[in-house]
């Protein structure tokens with residue numbers, strides 16, 4: 316296992332992050348604890364959860380599993396989604412953040428969060444209020460670093476500018492959806508994160524399972540990502556262009572003697588903008604397979620082929636701006 320610094324920070328995180336959204340539901344408590352122990356045993360130190368996963372069960376299980384090795388683990392959780400029916404039980408107001416941190420700390424059986432992430436932009440709350448509240452949490456020691464998730468590039472840039480102007484803690488990481496079948500962040504966000512040294516820790520790196528080789532154009536209706544809604548729904552993934560990417564992935568996996576899931580994760584690990592993909596699992600065998608994405612190198616020509624086949628179309632404004640590149644760039 317290798318480690319990368321988390322953006323503009325001195326915090327080292329493993330090149331794979333364990334996602335725990337299924338812990339307490341598809342994966343029962345005993346198995347979840349076993350998987351967390353196994354992840355740490357294999358050198359993983361970076362674990363992602365959220366206050367809303369399985370109604371708080373995921374945080375409780377993670378807290379239980381790491382309490383005897385708290386300092387070895389970089390614990391990431393999130394705030395923003397609705398955690399109570401009240402009008403203020405949602406969002407990024409000072410109130411919801413202050414309530415949210417106390418509830419998360421309790422469920423996680425710890426007195427600090429390593430990486431506290433805002434789950435998605437909140438149009439209702441001034442970002443100044445959010446950043447000031449997060450900075451207070453850092454000053455109080457309840458939070459060590461802050462990150463964001465599901466932002467537009469302008470949200471992130473505005474946040475970084477406000478943090479700098481006010482000497483607040485700045486976002487060290489961004490958690491976007493990003494994979495071979497979801498590269499929308501290439502439009503503006505990736506270059507911003509490189510420029511500003513913000514770590515990118517992608518969610519759904521396997522497209523929710525689409526990139527594991529389990530699915531094809533011929534998958535019958537009853538077997539099509541049936542449990543997945545939203546971004547990883549069958550309708551969202553089963554597009555012609557994604558099957559072309561899947562064909563290239565299967566070919567690469569065959570050449571490399573690896574599984575499609577390992578190659579899809581490896582493609583991310585070797586991408587310079589990426590710090591640590593956050594993979595999910597629903598079984599021990601999926602976990603062991605996915606951990607096989609570390610400890611080897613994908614040859615450049617295979618990496619490039621996957622990069623090209625999955626790239627966004629070269630359209631405006633990229634095409635126009637790049638046409639006027641000067642020789643120094």
Ligand SMILES: NC(=O)c1ccc[n+]([C@@H]2O[C@H](COP(=O)([O-])OP(=O)(O)OC[C@H]3O[C@@H](n4cnc5c(N)ncnc54)[C@H](OP(=O)(O)O)[C@@H]3O)[C@@H](O)[C@H]2O)c1
Nearest residue numbers: 334335336518519520521522523524527594595596597601
């Ligand atoms: N910030 C956000 O808004 C956000 C949103 C979503 C997720 N996340 C985070 O990102 C993590 C990962 O997200 P995700 O679960 O959507 O993404 P993912 O890693 O792309 O997909 C995981 C799913 O793919 C299937 N799978 C995984 N490995 C497999 C293998 N080797 N062979 C066959 N199938 C395999 C399993 O689905 P089956 O259940 O079908 O077996 C598993 O639950 C979450 O746990 C969470 O921590 C964050």
